[in-house]
Amino acid sequence: MNHTGFVVSDMGRSLDFYQDLLGLKQERNQILEGEFISELVGYPDARLHIVYLGTGDLRHSVELIQYLNPAGTAAPMPERHQVGASHLGVIVNDLDAFYAELSSRGVRFVSPPAIRPGAVYPMASKGCYMQDPDGNWLELLERPPAPEGTTQA
Structure with missing residues (x-):
C-alpha cells in the first residue's frame, strides 16, 4: 500500500488536525499543476495542494488534497454504513x-x-x-x- 487520500476544504485546518492532534509528520507538501495532474484527475487546468503525512517510515501515508482549481465544494459525507463510505x-x-x-x-x-x-x-x-x-x-x-x-x- 502507498497512501490513503482525503479531499479537504482547508489545508491549514487539516494540517492542524493531522499533525498537531494526531501527531503525523509531513513527508511531502507541494502544489501540483500541469498536463500530467490535469490528465490524472480528469480536470482541465487542475491545480492541487497535496500534503503527504505519515509516521516517518515512508510506508503508508495519508494524502490530503485541497483542490485549488477546480475549487473543491462540500458534499454530504456518507454515513459509515452507506456504500461508498470509507x-x-x-x-x-x-x-x-x-x-x-x-x-x-x-x-x-x-x-x-x-x-x-x-x-x-x-x-x-x-x-x-x-x-x-x-x-x-x-x-x-x-x-x-x-x-x-x-x-x-
Missing part, C-alpha cells in the same frame, strides 16, 4: 488516553472506545470512530501486546 484505520497505543485528549479538544467521535473482550493480537482490543474537520472517517484501534517473538505488523 475510513482510515489507525493503531494507537493507549486509546482511552487518546480519546480523552481528542474529545477535550472538540473532536467528534461516534462513541467512546468499544472493548472487545478476549481479543488476541493482532485483533483490536478496543476501537472507536472519529471524524476529521471535513467529516472523513478514521477508526482508532488499540491492540493487545504481541506475543513474545512476534514481529508486529
Whole structure:
C-alpha cells in the first residue's frame, strides 16, 4: 500500500488536525499543476495542494488534497454504513488516553472506545470512530501486546 487520500476544504485546518492532534509528520507538501495532474484527475487546468503525512517510515501515508482549481465544494459525507463510505484505520497505543485528549479538544467521535473482550493480537482490543474537520472517517484501534517473538505488523 502507498497512501490513503482525503479531499479537504482547508489545508491549514487539516494540517492542524493531522499533525498537531494526531501527531503525523509531513513527508511531502507541494502544489501540483500541469498536463500530467490535469490528465490524472480528469480536470482541465487542475491545480492541487497535496500534503503527504505519515509516521516517518515512508510506508503508508495519508494524502490530503485541497483542490485549488477546480475549487473543491462540500458534499454530504456518507454515513459509515452507506456504500461508498470509507475510513482510515489507525493503531494507537493507549486509546482511552487518546480519546480523552481528542474529545477535550472538540473532536467528534461516534462513541467512546468499544472493548472487545478476549481479543488476541493482532485483533483490536478496543476501537472507536472519529471524524476529521471535513467529516472523513478514521477508526482508532488499540491492540493487545504481541506475543513474545512476534514481529508486529
